[in-house]
């Protein structure tokens with residue numbers, strides 16, 4: 001039986017634990033607060049849990065599932081407790097900067113990003129099958145040992161995830177478009193509405209807001225810590241996306257100011273035609 005240690009038992013670590021225990025792995029959890037370890041045991045997320053890093057010493061695979069700004073320091077602290085053959089991986093939402101640092105620390109490292117999330121954080125909202133049917137991106141480099149990639153690909157497939165493999169920098173540019181830019185745009189939408197000067201109009205808008213606003217504001221109303229870390233760690237790719245987004249807003253404004261309804265219609269038609277490629281199932285690439 002393989003042993004997996006999960007460091008950080010929040011939404012992602014907890015959900016992973018729920019799946020891996022049911023898949024027959026022995027699962028050990030390490031977290032920061034003893035109450036989270038207790039909750040993880042009570043929810044049967046892990047077989048063993050605590051706050052001490054040496055708990056990982058029997059693990060064949062160690063998955064770091066803490067917030068991004070803690071990943072490198074935790075990896076450093078883990079090193080003395082790892083077996084030589086242990087595979088170290090992470091789930092961080094940005095790969096470039098972290099992968100280079102982590103593979104320099106531990107040669108048997110594979111970067112990973114299971115792309116499933118929620119608006120809330122913490123173990124209390126962890127759930128089984130969170131990764132099923134969702135992308136799981138592995139970001140090996142020229143230094144990553146192939147057996148470690150194969151083992152992580154197997155684990156991702158056991159979770160029912162769709163496996164993708166790409167370079168860390170390619171991952172970061174792609175997720176800037178479809179994950180990090182939407183958080184910034186969606187939060188700007190909410191903030192723009194908040195600028196309405198007339199309290200009665202604002203209250204009316206809030207009362208009338210329905211499914212369209214719910215959809216477009218969802219990711220902007222999510223966890224501020226994660227959004228800030230996305231921007232901090234993926235700054236260049238996000239700024240590039242924001243610049244191109246801003247250009248599109250300027251085009252829209254131009255057509256409306258000049259009453260060029262044909263230009264606006266063409267823009268909206270192009271957007272309508274382009275959307276399915278993002279939201280409808282497509283053949284998998286990069287495998």
Ligand code: NAP
Pocket residue numbers: 007008009010011012013030031032033034036037065066067068070074091092093094113114115116117118120121122123226
């Ligand atoms: P979360 O729900 O806030 O959970 C973070 C967990 O890390 C908490 O359980 C916390 O433990 C633990 N932790 C913090 N510092 C620690 C330390 N020094 N040692 C051990 N445990 C520590 O966060 P999350 O949403 O699961 O995100 C975790 C990672 O997944 C991040 O790298 C994020 O980029 C990535 N990710 C997130 C999403 C998403 O949508 N949320 C999606 C894909 C990937 P305590 O409870 O004990 O304080």
